[in-house]
Amino acid sequence: MVRTLLVRGLLLGLLAGLIAGGFAFAYGEPRVDSAIALEEAHAAREAPGHHHGEEELVGRPGQKAGLFLATGLYGLAVGGVFALVYAGLRGRVGPRSEGGLALAAAGTAFVAVILVPFVKYPANPPAVGDPDTIGSRTLLYVVTILVGLAATAIAVATARRVTAGPWARWVAAVAAFLVPVVAAWTLLPTVNEVPDGFPATLLWQFRLASLGTQLVFWTAFGVLFGWVSDRAARRAAAVPATAALPV
């Protein structure tokens, strides 16, 4: 049972990752190209006539193929973890139907793990960001993911205690989620390493493409996982029913 769910999560995660990779290729790569062109023009202005000494390990075509490797492996890993969490939640927390639980869990994961970090530390194209601060920026990013996950657990625990009807439960859950999240957004240090003169439109378009990539991934994954799980449940329910029929 757990094995089936884990394999389902890994494979559908890989598939959703490749779909998200397609979106990122179409809408994100042109922005990455523009940002790299700006970066190179800036470097050429800083040291005119001096050609870049650094050898490129992977050229741009290689990096565009590597995009699909990255989103595919990301989907595989995230899909596997999702399946194990789903196995623990099933029948205990959330909607009773398989498809309903898959969609609710994927939607919650998008908000907690993607949207909560994105609001505080939005995605940046190449040419934005100081290489010296990558350690602290990565740490802060991971902290916001952990805050999102902890806030989700608090929201679920709070909602389960409220017995005054569905509206009161939803209000309590959203409030219990937002209090720690907004506190973290307020208290954590702000990072702004966008260079002066970097085009605002390009930055906005890149960030939209980045958020879109994650939205495509979680939507595709939630729908696929829910659809396959619903089908499997219907088949499992149908087998004993027909077997019990007197022929």
Place this chain on the structure above:
Amino acid sequence: MSGLSTPSVIPFPRLRLWLLAVPVLLLIAYLVLMDNGAISQTGAYLHELMHDGRHLLGVPCH
């Protein structure tokens, strides 16, 4: 239709062994999203190859 309305609950002891997969999966995610050659020992090659994915998945870089 009972299979649809009340999915079977998986007992936690049966889940425990499978949780060993979580560190492996998180290591894969780390190598894709955050490693700069420190763990993979491929220098910057893996980082460069999956660089666009890292930026577009929204993880800090550069």
